[in-house]
Structure formats: structure tokens, C-alpha cells
Amino acid sequence: MKYGEINMKLAEALLERKNLQTQLASIGQRLQANVLVQEGDEPSENPQTLLQDALRLNTQLHRLIKAIHLTNAQAMSTHNRPLMDALNERDALLQQHRILQQTIDAASEKQNRYSNHEIRWVKTVSVGDLQQQADAVGMRIRTNNLEIQASNWHIDVIGLD
Numbered sequence: 001m002k003y004g005e006i007n008m009k010l011a012e013a014l015l016e017r018k019n020l021q022t023q024l025a026s027i028g029q030r031l032q033a034n035v036l037v038q039e040g041d042e043p044s045e046n047p048q049t050l051l052q053d054a055l056r057l058n059t060q061l062h063r064l065i066k067a068i069h070l071t072n073a074q075a076m077s078t079h080n081r082p083l084m085d086a087l088n089e090r091d092a093l094l095q096q097h098r099i100l101q102q103t104i105d106a107a108s109e110k111q112n113r114y115s116n117h118e119i120r121w122v123k124t125v126s127v128g129d130l131q132q133q134a135d136a137v138g139m140r141i142r143t144n145n146l147e148i149q150a151s152n153w154h155i156d157v158i159g160l161d
Contacts, residue, residue: 008160010075011152013068020061027054067159074158077151086148093141100134 008016031050034043075083104127111121 008157009153010068010071010155010157011149013064013071013157013160014152017061017064017068020057020064024054024057024061027057064160067157070159071155071157075151075155077147078154079147083148083151083155086144086151090141090144090148093137093144097134097137097141100130100137104130104134 027050030045031047031054034045034047034050037043072083072087077083077086079086103125107123107125107127107130
């Protein structure tokens with residue numbers, strides 16, 4: 001579905017956002033490759049046309065992002081709670097998982113000792129306990145993502161008129 005159509009689902013809008021971001025990045029690379037050419041050469045694509053396309057896509061993208069944000073702020077998830085609560089929970093869980101995983105990685109790093117005179121490093125945390133916590137948070141992330149994704153296919157985007 002495109003913007004003028006009624007009842008675009010939030011999941012469709014998110015896919016379209018990703019598509020527009022990819023197109024914009026591609027045009028940006030093509031634009032950079034064509035704004036300077038050696039004297040006597042012609043650009044392979046018209047930079048003015050590329051620039052106009054980039055500006056048009058940028059306007060479309062940000063109109064869509066605004067509608068997504070407006071929808072997220074007003075929608076209820078399939079678990080009958082504000083979708084923004086689910087999104088905020090996901091962000092917090094992802095950060096929590098990242099912190100746990102970084103701690104596990106740091107504690108699991110092998111310390112090479114070449115002689116008995118070098119400093120011996122000892123762990124100050126239980127990697128097993130941290131891994132259990134990370135696994136539990138990972139499960140919560142998956143459950144939360146299922147709620148969000150299911151909701152996205154039921155919620156109509158608002159603000160695209």
C-alpha cells in the first residue's frame with residue numbers, strides 16, 4: 001500500500017520506512033559519485049535530478065516517520081497496553097541485555113600469562129549467573145517483540161492523509 005491508500009498497517013509503514021531509508025542512502029551514494037568529475041568528463045547520472053529525488057524521498061520519509069510516531073503514541077498493543085510502553089520496554093530490555101553481554105564478554109576474555117611474574121587476573125563476577133540473567137532478558141525481548149510485531153499488523157497508521 002502507498003500513502004494515499006486508506007488503512008495502511010503500521011507494519012507496512014515500517015517496511016516502507018526501511019525501503020525509503022535504503023533508497024535515500026543509495027541516491028546519496030550516487031549523488032556523491034556524480035557531483036565531481038574530471039574536467040572533460042560527464043557524470044554518469046545528472047546530479048541535479050539525483051538531488052531532487054533525494055529531497056523528494058526525504059520529504060516522504062519524514063512524513064511517514066511523523067505518522068509512525070503519531071500512531072505509536074496513540075495505539076494500543078494486542079496485550080491492551082499503550083504501544084509506546086511496549087516500545088520503551090523493548091529499548092530498556094535491549095540495553096539491559098547489551099550491558100549483561102558486555103560484562104560477560106569482558107569477564108570471559110582469556111588472559112595470557114607468559115611467566116609467573118606477570119599479574120594474574122581474577123574474575124569478580126559469576127559468568128554463569130550473568131549468562132542466566134542475559135538468557136532471561138533475551139526471552140523477555142523475544143516475547144516483547146512478538147507483542148509489538150503482532151500489534152503492528154493490526155494497527156492502522158494515522159496521520160497519512
